[in-house]
Amino acid sequence: MIHGEWFLDLDVFHKGYARARSNEGWHHISKAGTPLYPARYANVEPFYNGCSRVETGDGALRVINEKGETLRTLRRPTIDHFAELSADMVGYWRTMALKTASQSGLFDQLPANQQQLSKSTGMAPERLVRFLRALGELGVIQVERDKYVLTEKGQYLRSDHPKTLVSAPEEYGGDLLRRWERLPAILKGADVDQDIFDEISHDEERVKAHHEMLASYALHDYAPVVPLLNINAGDVVFDAAGGTGTLSSLVKRRFPEADVYCGDKTEITQQQLYDGVHYLPFDLFEPWPICVDKLLLARVLHDWNDKQVALILQHAKAALRPGGELLVLEMFLPKLGFGGGLCDLHLLAVTGGQERSEDHYSDLLHNAGFDVVETVNGGSLVSVLRCRPKP
Numbered sequence: 170m171i172h173g174e175w176f177l178d179l180d181v182f183h184k185g186y187a188r189a190r191s192n193e194g195w196h197h198i199s200k201a202g203t204p205l206y207p208a209r210y211a212n213v214e215p216f217y218n219g220c221s222r223v224e225t226g227d228g229a230l231r232v233i234n235e236k237g238e239t240l241r242t243l244r245r246p247t248i249d250h251f252a253e254l255s256a257d258m259v260g261y262w263r264t265m266a267l268k269t270a271s272q273s274g275l276f277d278q279l280p281a282n283q284q285q286l287s288k289s290t291g292m293a294p295e296r297l298v299r300f301l302r303a304l305g306e307l308g309v310i311q312v313e314r315d316k317y318v319l320t321e322k323g324q325y326l327r328s329d330h331p332k333t334l335v336s337a338p339e340e341y342g343g344d345l346l347r348r349w350e351r352l353p354a355i356l357k358g359a360d361v362d363q364d365i366f367d368e369i370s371h372d373e374e375r376v377k378a379h380h381e382m383l384a385s386y387a388l389h390d391y392a393p394v395v396p397l398l399n400i401n402a403g404d405v406v407f408d409a410a411g412g413t414g415t416l417s418s419l420v421k422r423r424f425p426e427a428d429v430y431c432g433d434k435t436e437i438t439q440q441q442l443y444d445g446v447h448y449l450p451f452d453l454f455e456p457w458p459i460c461v462d463k464l465l466l467a468r469v470l471h472d473w474n475d476k477q478v479a480l481i482l483q484h485a486k487a488a489l490r491p492g493g494e495l496l497v498l499e500m501f502l503p504k505l506g507f508g509g510g511l512c513d514l515h516l517l518a519v520t521g522g523q524e525r526s527e528d529h530y531s532d533l534l535h536n537a538g539f540d541v542v543e544t545v546n547g548g549s550l551v552s553v554l555r556c557r558p559k560p
């Protein structure tokens with residue numbers, strides 16, 4: 170970490186600059202930790218006489234100057250951009266193949282041979298072979314001793330995996346896909362059709378499937394962040410819009426002396442998945458029925474537009490005891506570059522919300538009467554903004 174910025178890799182400083190690697194790739198930074206230019210590379214060399222040799226993600230080799238401008242191209246891209254773009258066009262092949270497999274229950278049957286799978290899935294043997302070839306191409310199954318088995322990546326498709334993603338293709342290939350189809354109208358200013366969370370809460374099957382998916386993401390993304398939360402013995406903690414309570418349960422396990430409440434829509438809190446967590450039905454947009462020491466808003470604000478966020482933060486502020494803190498867990502859009510663009514578009518199409526930069530969140534919090542006292546990032550996708558109501 171340098172000047173509050175986390176890097177996956179950081180080289181030694183040489184004549185004022187260092188090579189640094191973020192989630193998006195390699196680049197050069199100044200001693201202040203500031204990137205010299207927006208581009209990110211597969212590899213960069215240190216600067217010699219103001220020049221650095223860099224390799225782009227598509228295999229091209231270039232020489233750049235300290236402003237990131239290309240001085241010479243040493244090698245053209247080795248990747249076939251035509252093929253790459255063609256593959257981008259057919260992303261739905263992957264979603265639909267995984268959706269069909271997860272609906273058939275195939276992943277839980279493995280290891281199995283073709284005959285056994287044909288019987289359990291009802292698929293015609295000669296078509297099943299073709300289907301299994303496609304799943305092999307996706308890298309989720311392989312053949313071992315005449316049986317199909319799950320690869321390491323495919324293990325996440327077992328329904329009993331703690332971070333199962335088996336419900337995700339059903340969501341992405343179903344309602345979420347239908348919502349994306351309205352993107353052209355939404356980009357011209359139309360609103361999302363219906364509050365997705367309201368729709369889900371009225372469909373028992375989707376409550377299970379959607380929240381199983383959210384719980385797997387939560388377990389994956391929040392586990393590294395929870396030890397960094399400043400929660401003290403005796404604190405009353407409210408995980409507002411905490412879904413079925415995965416983050417709440419991680420907090421309770423790490424801070425057993427805290428009293429942890431998970432609030433969400435009535436139908437979601439009725440799931441009562443974790444012992445030790447108190448479940449509390451509430452509405453983000455009505456005054457909150459609790460007053461606490463620590464408030465968690467984890468990937469909640471990104472679901473809403475700035476006006477709605479202002480209302481949520483108003484209720485959050487009123488729900489804090491004197492000396493209390495609000496902890497906002499979100500992914501930040503980077504200051505430079507296009508990272509997070511597709512996630513942002515997903516939110517626009519699906520919830521009407523948006524991904525935001527750290528500065529954008531800080532502005533919203535400031536306008537709602539909070540001081541951001543610290544930004545914590547343990548190198549994970551999710552950062553934590555520690556906020557206190559302004560005195």
Ligand SMILES: C[S@@+](CC[C@H](N)C(=O)[O-])C[C@H]1O[C@@H](n2cnc3c(N)ncnc32)[C@H](O)[C@@H]1O
Nearest residue numbers: 366383387410411412433434451452453467468
């Ligand atoms: C993206 S999920 C985040 C869940 C959880 N915080 C996490 O990070 O896994 C948004 C959550 O907000 C809840 N939610 C949406 N609208 C709400 C409302 N008006 N009142 C309370 N909860 C709401 C949804 O049910 C859902 O659990």
